Amino acid sequence: MANRLGIDTGGTFCDFVLLDEQGSIRRAKVPSTPSDPSVAIREGLRQLGLDEAPDQATVGTTIATNAVIERRGPRVIYVGNEDFTDVPFIGRLDKERLYDLHWKKPRPLLSRGDCLGVSGRIGHHGDEIDGVGPAALEKLEADLAELVAKDQGDVVIAICLLFSYLNPEHEREVAETVRRLLPDAAVSVSHEVSPVWREYERASTTIADAFVKPVVGEYVERVGEALGVENWNLLASNGGFLRSTAAESRPAQLLLSGLAGGVTGARHFAHAAGFDSVFTLDMGGTSCDIGLIQDGVEQYEPEFDVAFGIPATVPCVSVQTIGAGGGSIAWIDKGGMLRVGPRSAGAEPGPVAYGRGGLDPTITDANLVLGRLSPEYFLGGAMKLDLEAALAAYESLGDQLGMEARQAALATLMIADEEMANAVRLVAVDYGLDPREFALVAFGGAGPLQARSVAARLGITTILVPPAPGLCSAFGSLIAPPRVDRVRTYYANSETLDPDEFIAAVAQLADEAVAELSRSVDTEGAELESFASLRYLGQNFELEVEIVGGSAGSWDALLESFAVEHERQYGFSLPGEPVEVVNLRATVRKPQATDDATSFPDEDVPNESRRVWLGPGEASDVKVYRRSQLAPDEELEGPLIIEETDSTTIAFAGDRVRVDESGVLVLTIPGER
Secondary structure, three states: OOOEEEEEEOOOEEEEEEEOOOOOEEEEEEEOOOOOHHHHHHHHHHHHOOOOOOOEEEEEEOHHHHHHHOOOOOEEEEEEEOOOOOHHHHOOOOOOOOOOOOOOOOOOOOOHHHEEEEOOEEOOOOOEEEOOHHHHHHHHHHHHHHHHHOOOOOEEEEEOOOOOOOOOHHHHHHHHHHHHHOOOOEEEEHHHHOOOOOHHHHHHHHHHHHHHHHHHHHHHHHHHHHHOOOOOEEEOOOOOEEEHHHHHHOHHHHOOHHHHHHHHHHHHHHHHOOOOOEEEEEEOOOOEEEEEEEOOEEOEEOOEEEEOOEEEOOOEEOEEEEOOOOOEEEEEOOOOOEEEEEEEOOOOOOOHHHOOOOOOOEHHHHHHHOOOOOOOOHHHHOOOOOHHHHHHHHHHHHHHHOOOHHHHHHHHHHHHHHHHHHHHHHHHHHOOOOHHHOEEEEEOOOHHHHHHHHHHHHOOOEEEEOOOHHHHHHHHHHHOOEEEEEEEEEEEEOOOOOHHHHHHHHHHHHHHHHHHHHOOOOOOOOEEEEEEEEEEOOOOOOEEEEEOOOOOHHHHHHHHHHHHHHHHHHOOOOOOOOEEEEEEEEEEEOOOOOOOOOOOOOOOOOOEEEEEOOOOOOOEEEEEEEHHHOOOOOEEEOOEEEEEOOEEEEEOOOOEEEEOOOOOEEEEOOOOO
């Protein structure tokens, strides 16, 4: 068995899970180093005792996401069709906050003066209406040279022409001209990045791809040096992995990299405990990410917003993110109301209790003040927390609210819990689901601390806590399969569609996906799935439905599946109405072996009791267990706290906690669904 390493570089901590040659699991957790992520990776490898480079390493990272959100990147020059250079600025007519009269539309990742147009036109059937021609390319070259000369800083080029997903010849001609003039500049071309219709979303994705190319390239180089290997893996937004060499050329695939690993790990542990339909709650130091798994399959989306107004048409694991993490700051708004997040203390300086200069009270500080966290056993005792400093911070906040410190701390947690519950409700409503029919998988360093209160607000009665929950995302990176998603626009109307041509197009796309995967791994044993995005004639947006079978009869079955899914999500279907096909997607992945990969070693530390505030009123003595002391099938009754190196789980009075044979904690809240 080879050494396999999974890494998750979060905003506060960097997590490591190593499956060694003997099949044993080793782990490490170190503070993140945002200024240079390779520093944290080197320290993690040192703590793992890994003297040699791992045989396989997969890293989940927020490097691309953060670059877009923080707008930390190079100057982007956009090349579009003549008279269509304003596409990135027109965008869509929607608002992030509907009733905010002072809301300002976010600007794209470039300046209006850095947009160039080129003549020539491809029609909506893919036919050439007007060629680009040498004169147009010479003018483009001159205009581009003039723009570049205005600023000597780094520059990248994004090219997006109309209907290039049907006929990419004009984009290829333009790209060749640009590369000849600027051989050292990164160039992103829309038919390679996102060959799907809707020019604004395609342009936005191409611009984002170009924007993050330099920072991803630098990250790949530094992390590769830290790992001691040239070709390693990066977790992609779709939950699979990309070779680092491929990720440098297609960085848009990494825009949700840091979130996908947690859902993958949660699915593994939920299935091991006998649960295949769950919501996932990944609460780390900076944010909380909500995912959905139905019938053992992660939910996917064909596109997502990296930030509001910056859509990316890249297949991704469906995740709803809010600014509620252990480092989220409690503050008072201008109206005197207590708010929590989205601003976070992050890893530097971190919560007040870290003693690194943080001054603002956070969720972590609140849990410490209420006795839910141990000041001596944080990170298994590797890091001591300053209770007095956290208490002083909440005394200051409480004075402003007219309440004592622990009341302010409890109010902070109640607000954060309600925000997380609302995020789960949003996901449930989007898919037409009732949360009470699902279990909740809680992980991340802070997830098991808040999960019980969040679940109670949703009517969820079963909570699953994986082994080493703080490392679940890193474990997801470890077991992530090599995966390729190929998406292409294929427009057809059910009244004129030829089923044989449709199936042939599906098969061709599938062959391309398999061929792409074969360039990285042996595809024997790989799993192939095909999907179509459908809508009723006159609708603006689509539903993605799996295509079952490879014959002309599959079209009729697809229409039936679409009607069922439309009924489930929207409450109605329209039998007999024309249906349009918009996009096709082919997915091929090769699952990795994960036999017995559920057991994490932990320190043997005696159990104890301590004073804890679980709600309003006086504190009570609560039994504190070490997870390493709990045997399979052992059952406990709350109130109780279960501590382990990387996280803490809380159960209230009347709750029951069982240790599943898989090692997963199954917490049951009394009451009927």
